[in-house]
Amino acid sequence: MSTQIPIIEPDRKVEKTSLIGKHVLRLDGESKVTGAVEYTDDLPFEGYYAEVIRSNVPHGEIVSISTEAAESIPGVIAVVTGEDLENADWISPYVGPAFRDQPVLAIGKVRYVGEPVAAVIAERPDIAAVASTEVVVKCKKLRSVTDVVKARKEDAPLLHESGDSAAIFEDLAMVHHSEEPNVAYAYELNVGDLEKGFEEADVVFEKNYATPMVQHVHLEPFVTIASYNAAKNSFKIVTGNQTPHFVRREVARIFGIPSSKVEVEVPQMGGAFGSKTYVRIEPLVAALSRAVKAPVKLRQTSSESFDTSVRDGTQTRVKTGVTHDGVIIAQEVEVIWDSGAYADISPRKVKKAGYTAPGAYDIPNVRVISKSTYTNKPPGVAYRGFGVAQTAWAVESHIDDVAREIGMDPVELRIRNITQDGGTYNGVGIGIHGAPQCLQAVVDEVDWFGTKLEQPSKKHIKKGRGIAVTLKTTITPSTSEAIVLLDADGSVNVITGGTEIGQGIITTLAQITADGLGIGIEYVNVNTPNTNSAPFNTSTTSSRSTFHLGNAILGAVDELKEQLVEFASEDLEIEKSDIIVEDGFVKTSVGNYSISEVVASHFVGGGGTLIGKGYFSTKEGRENRYESAFWMTGATYAEVSVDTRTGKYSIDKWVNSADCGKAIDPVRCEGQILGAAVQALGHTMSEEMVFESGQQVNKSLLDYKVPAIGDVPKESKIIIVESGDPNGPHGAKGVGESNTVTVPPAIGNAIRDACGARVRELPITPDKVLRGIEEASE
Amino acid sequence: MNNYIEATIHEIEFKVNGEEISMTIPANLTLVELLRQELRLTGTTEGCGVGVCGCCTVLIDNKVVASCLELAVNIDGKEVLTIEGLADTYQLSEFHPLQTSFREYEGFQCGYCTPGMLISSKALLDQNPDPSDEDIREFLSENICRCTGYDSIIMAVKSAAKKMNA
Numbered sequence: 048m049s050t051q052i053p054i055i056e057p058d059r060k061v062e063k064t065s066l067i068g069k070h071v072l073r074l075d076g077e078s079k080v081t082g083a084v085e086y087t088d089d090l091p092f093e094g095y096y097a098e099v100i101r102s103n104v105p106h107g108e109i110v111s112i113s114t115e116a117a118e119s120i121p122g123v124i125a126v127v128t129g130e131d132l133e134n135a136d137w138i139s140p141y142v143g144p145a146f147r148d149q150p151v152l153a154i155g156k157v158r159y160v161g162e163p164v165a166a167v168i169a170e171r172p173d174i175a176a177v178a179s180t181e182v183v184v185k186c187k188k189l190r191s192v193t194d195v196v197k198a199r200k201e202d203a204p205l206l207h208e209s210g211d212s213a214a215i216f217e218d219l220a221m222v223h224h225s226e227e228p229n230v231a232y233a234y235e236l237n238v239g240d241l242e243k244g245f246e247e248a249d250v251v252f253e254k255n256y257a258t259p260m261v262q263h264v265h266l267e268p269f270v271t272i273a274s275y276n277a278a279k280n281s282f283k284i285v286t287g288n289q290t291p292h293f294v295r296r297e298v299a300r301i302f303g304i305p306s307s308k309v310e311v312e313v314p315q316m317g318g319a320f321g322s323k324t325y326v327r328i329e330p331l332v333a334a335l336s337r338a339v340k341a342p343v344k345l346r347q348t349s350s351e352s353f354d355t356s357v358r359d360g361t362q363t364r365v366k367t368g369v370t371h372d373g374v375i376i377a378q379e380v381e382v383i384w385d386s387g388a389y390a391d392i393s394p395r396k397v398k399k400a401g402y403t404a405p406g407a408y409d410i411p412n413v414r415v416i417s418k419s420t421y422t423n424k425p426p427g428v429a430y431r432g433f434g435v436a437q438t439a440w441a442v443e444s445h446i447d448d449v450a451r452e453i454g455m456d457p458v459e460l461r462i463r464n465i466t467q468d469g470g471t472y473n474g475v476g477i478g479i480h481g482a483p484q485c486l487q488a489v490v491d492e493v494d495w496f497g498t499k500l501e502q503p504s505k506k507h508i509k510k511g512r513g514i515a516v517t518l519k520t521t522i523t524p525s526t527s528e529a530i531v532l533l534d535a536d537g538s539v540n541v542i543t544g545g546t547e548i549g550q551g552i553i554t555t556l557a558q559i560t561a562d563g564l565g566i567g568i569e570y571v572n573v574n575t576p577n578t579n580s581a582p583f584n585t586s587t588t589s590s591r592s593t594f595h596l597g598n599a600i601l602g603a604v605d606e607l608k609e610q611l612v613e614f615a616s617e618d619l620e621i622e623k624s625d626i627i628v629e630d631g632f633v634k635t636s637v638g639n640y641s642i643s644e645v646v647a648s649h650f651v652g653g654g655g656t657l658i659g660k661g662y663f664s665t666k667e668g669r670e671n672r673y674e675s676a677f678w679m680t681g682a683t684y685a686e687v688s689v690d691t692r693t694g695k696y697s698i699d700k701w702v703n704s705a706d707c708g709k710a711i712d713p714v715r716c717e718g719q720i721l722g723a724a725v726q727a728l729g730h731t732m733s734e735e736m737v738f739e740s741g742q743q744v745n746k747s748l749l750d751y752k753v754p755a756i757g758d759v760p761k762e763s764k765i766i767i768v769e770s771g772d773p774n775g776p777h778g779a780k781g782v783g784e785s786n787t788v789t790v791p792p793a794i795g796n797a798i799r800d801a802c803g804a805r806v807r808e809l810p811i812t813p814d815k816v817l818r819g820i821e822e823a824s825e
Numbered sequence: 826m827n828n829y830i831e832a833t834i835h836e837i838e839f840k841v842n843g844e845e846i847s848m849t850i851p852a853n854l855t856l857v858e859l860l861r862q863e864l865r866l867t868g869t870t871e872g873c874g875v876g877v878c879g880c881c882t883v884l885i886d887n888k889v890v891a892s893c894l895e896l897a898v899n900i901d902g903k904e905v906l907t908i909e910g911l912a913d914t915y916q917l918s919e920f921h922p923l924q925t926s927f928r929e930y931e932g933f934q935c936g937y938c939t940p941g942m943l944i945s946s947k948a949l950l951d952q953n954p955d956p957s958d959e960d961i962r963e964f965l966s967e968n969i970c971r972c973t974g975y976d977s978i979i980m981a982v983k984s985a986a987k988k989m990n991a
Contacts, residue, residue, distance in 0.1 A: 076928040079939050080925075081912070082868015082940045084936050266937045267937045317935045349872060549936065715931065722973050725973075725975065748873040755966050755968075759975045
């Protein structure tokens with residue numbers, strides 16, 4: 048008996064409707080509400096467990112590491128130190144996406160409290176944990192520097208002697224350490240004639256602003272499993288990571304093996320927000336597995352996330368020249384990044400966030416100075432908002448200050464200077480971006496110019512309102528590829544390097560695929576990546592996935608359709624021009640056939656697979672190719688009540704808008720907009736890594752307060768703007784970050800409006816508000 | 826040496842999601858370790874490890890507990906409910922109305938906090954079948970979600986309550 052292929056018959060009676068712009072249930076929803084979903088730590092594992100020993104001095108020379116006591120504990124397999132890796136002939140133990148400045152384990156020197164110095168490998172996690180306390184690290188303390196101003200002085204202790212580009216990314220090919228002490232990379236942008244601009248201005252205003260280091264607080268901590276196969280000299284790595292192809296490349300390089308011998312699999316992730324990018328603990332766990340020739344798992348605690356990846360702190364000086372009638376004609380922004388002990392991706396951050404440091408405004412004369420600075424603190428990495436959250440805190444607070452100086456409404460000043468769709472930005476064309484529409488949407492929603500807030504009867508409570516707007520780039524250039532496998536039964540498998548971090552990419556890609564083929568979404572399976580089969584994807588970062596992977600999938604779907612036309616033409620002996628693929632059918636001059644009928648009848652032997660490939664790269668033929676493949680824009684309106692006796696404040700109402708280009712699924716877009724806003728609410732009100740003598744003192748969620756359900760404003764409105772990106776799939780683009788940028792300055796501006804207090808350093812705590820009220824009354 | 830690795834051994838009997846279990850465990854085993862490592866009930870996740878994020882929330886005799894702080898020996902003679910048993914508590918359905926509503930309103934993104942959030946929400950609806958927004962905010966105040974911004978969770982809980990009261 049021949050194999051019967053189940054044929055999926057499209058419902059011929061139902062009129063096809065597009066899946067684009069509709070809410071569909073998330074494909075990973077059932078597994079997530081039942082607990083069946085598998086994160087890395089949930090996977091069955093047999094092997095050894097690792098525990099990391101960390102530096103307890105901010106800067107020091109390693110004198111000795113005693114491992115004997117730990118090694119003598121029953122169940123301990125090995126203790127591995129940086130020196131072991133330095134002496135091994137099988138690893139080149141330095142990593143990094145911009146510079147290779149970070150050792151897999153500290154070698155010779157430690158550069159921050161919490162830096163991995165050694166690792167214990169044991170049969171059980173509890174044995175590894177106990178044994179780790181028996182490893183004694185002796186360090187000769189060196190002078191340390193934790194402040195970006197002191198770090199750049201001539202007599203400052205140097206963290207790194209030299210640095211050349213890792214030469215991986217085109218946009219980072221030119222990065223190099225600066226002449227200035229401890230400056231990992233300095234970016235400068237000059238547009239027009241700044242000095243002339245300041246001379247022509249009626250008012251020149253200058254102020255300083257700052258943000259502290261914060262952490263992503265992805266609830267799933269770092270977990271990686273590495274299995275070294277000695278017979279093949281190959282690795283399998285299972286890890287929560289947003290950049291599996293980068294992990295593969297970097298692990299292959301440090302071990303001197305081809306990337307085809309490194310298999311990186313990424314299950315579902317319990318949040319990331321930029322933290323799980325490039326390489327984190329993967330090289331270490333791979334090295335440990337290589338050292339003991341057995342599978343090794345490392346599950347860090349949530350406190351150790353603070354030792355592993357943080358958001359750079361910033362100190363920013365903004366100087367603006369404006370005319371009496373509100374034209375901003377010159378702006379200088381100097382932003383100094385506290386990037387911690389290793390550069391990671393900070394050089395790109397310095398460059399990209401530096402480029403948009405002037406905010407969403409079209410200013411003819413601009414200078415930006417942006418410097419990534421090494422300090423003896425944990426490494427600054429990518430974080431939702433990628434630096435723009437920090438620069439916009441400065442510039443969007445500053446714009447309100449400037450407006451007050453010239454007696455103009457701050458929103459009026461914004462509207463007069465905002466860069467227009469198709470206008471210019473930093474002196475060059477910018478294309479469609481949606482910033483004015485996002486601003487207008489919140490202005491209209493609250494009738495900003497038509498209403499005035501009523502002050503409460505209680506004299507000590509003051510109400511105020513504020514707005515902020517943003518313009519942000521996405522990673523450019525970059526590449527995404529997709530493979531869509533169409534089976535003889537008409538169902539499809541989508542294979543990409545896109546990772547599911549909670550943003551819903553599995554479902555969004557399924558929508559685009561199902562819509563493209565005209566089949567039901569229930570026939571589409573989107574795989575989480577395994578680099579052995581998944582084609583290249585630069586990263587799941589920068590809100591780039593819908594745009595880039597969506598375009599790649601559209602290309603793959605087109606290829607499938609071409610093949611279906613070819614098959615039908617051959618099998619039915621009719622001209623290709625008489626065939627189209629539409630609404631799930633292969634429509635021909637001799638009748639309509641389901642996709643599965645065409646595939647199944649073309650192949651023999653029980654099945655057949657059509658392979659559609661799509662490549663999408665932003666380096667060619669694109670508008671704004673050098674700065675951004677698309678622009679992320681959004682705005683926030685915040686209304687606050689400040690208790691002028693205590694400095695405490697509440698956010699009574701907020702409105703968040705963001706431009707999605709086109710919302711593939713409006714509910715999921717709203718989730719991104721509000722999720723980004725609430726994360727930024729934490730950065731506004733409470734989040735700050737507090738350091739004393741180079742050591743973070745609030746390295747736990749007990750002391751590091753992130754927003755809880757009761758902290759979220761009760762009155763909330765989300766506005767989806769759809770400007771239609773000319774290059775996006777169905778006009779769509781990324782939406783995950785805009786409101787991480789706009790929330791803090793909108794709230795800061797509202798507090799200033801309410802009580803006169805201008806807080807220029809995040810987070811805005813009640814003591815700072817009180818001090819601001821005092822300063823305002825002086 | 827290191828006698829602190831070898832904890833005393835206890836025999837306990839308890840119920841998890843209706844199933845009776847007796848086993849021998851070391852005294853220092855936490856409940857979340859028992860669930861995840863010994864029973865392979867990996868739906869319960871561990872987040873902060875210090876009892877403040879709510880990821881590892883389970884019910885012990887219908888009381889909300891952070892299973893990362895609870896020693897497993899303390900469940901001797903008691904009944905534990907985890908996410909894997911949630912659906913069975915409601916008319917032997919395939920899904921609890923909370924699970925359906927969380928899907929409909931996208932009351933989750935990454936899903937890591939979701940089992941704890943759902944278990945806490947169930948405890949809320951057990952006590953208060955028709956909670957106001959404020960009741961929900963108060964009851965779920967110890968369950969952190971870093972993704973959604975929470976509003977979709979409030980809507981999902983209210984919708985589930987409505988379904989259950991219908």
